[in-house]
Amino acid sequence: MHSVPHWDPQQYLRHATHRTRPFLDLLARIPELPPGTRPARIADIGCGPGNVTALLADRWPDAHITGYDLSADMLEQAEKRYAGTTPGGGWLDFRPADAAHWTPDEPYDLIVSNAALQWVPNHPESFPGWIEGLAPGGTFAFQVPGNFTAPSHDLLGRLCDLPRWRERLGDQGxxxxxxxxxxxxxxxxxxxxxxxxxxxxxxxxxLQGEDPVLDWVKGTALRPVLTTLDGDEAAVEEFLGQYRQMLREAYPPGPHGTVFPFRRVFAVATRTA
Known part of the structure; x- marks a missing residue:
């Protein structure tokens, strides 16, 4: 099992509107699922706090949908808010699983992953098994961030490489x-x-508010750093202070807020019937 950062569901959801939009765009391109005698079976790999998993139930209201995640904190939030019978008569549940090793345990009509596979080394090696686990005519769909050369991430890596942080943080950035x-x-x-x-x-x-790009990355890219420095408040404040200043220069606020470009990569693959 690969190491995982400690996730903060509330911090992640602070920008839920922006984070959900790419999933809605992905969802709109997923074709109808293959017809069958049973309710559709759907897996959400890296479901996080479950907010986008619940959107799958809006599209397929009678489906049995399972969200999988490695973070106990995320699963607790998802269970609390979304688990159980859906308004359309379907079923929504959540289970612990590592996306690096998850394999379908039954035929799925849809396997979907939203902004999760970037954390999984060599995730394309799982594609053959996931496609094989689809019912004929089933679909595998995902989206991942494609902004790792953007200033937000480049500056984070540069900061972690400085002598002050290199030995302690290594490649966390x-x-x-x-x-x-x-x-x-x-x-x-x-x-x-x-x-x-x-x-x-x-x-x-x-983005709105003071230091909004820093607030954004606190929910995602900064999680490995914050997990490594956990318990050392002085080091956390020092690191965040340095990173905050770098981000302010890279993303200056304007009269309407702070512009934060974000590239995403999408894929929808349907297994031939």
Whole structure:
């Protein structure tokens, strides 16, 4: 099992509107699921606090949907808010699982992952097993951030590389860069015999508040650093102070807020019936 940062569901959800939009765009491109005599079976890999898992129940109200995540804190939040019978008569549950090792235990009509696979080294190696675990005509769909060369992430890596932090933090500022380019995902999924749709989008996000980019990355990219420094408040404050100043220069506020461009990579692959 690969190491996992400590997640803060409340911090993650502070920017829920912006974080949910790419999933809604992905959801809109997922085709209808194969017809069958049973309710659709859906897996959400890296479900986090469950807020987007619940959106799957809006699209397929009678489906049995399971959200999988490695974070006990995220699963607790998801269970508390969303588990149980859905308004459409379906069922929503959550289970612990490491995306690096999860394999389908039954045929799924849809396997979906939202902003999670970037944390999983060599995740494309799981694609053959996941596609094989789909029912004929089933779909595998995911989106991952594609902004790891953006100032927010480049500056984080540079800061971790400074002598003050290098020995203590190592590669914590760069450990999540595991994504491929869109064309690589396209070819891998096409090689598996799927009808494949791959694209990318850069969202020009307008963030509000004081140091909003820092607040954003506290919910995601900063989690490995904050986990490593946990318990040393002086070190946390020192690191955040240095990173805050770098982000202020890279993302200056404007009259309407702070512009934070964010690139995302999407893929929808349907197994031939």
């Amino acid at each position: 760069r450990r999540f860069v595991h994504i491929l380019e869109p064309e690589d995902y396209l070819l891998r999924l096409a090689d598996l015999g799927c009808a494949t749709d791959v694209w990318e989008t850069t969202y020009s996000q307008l």
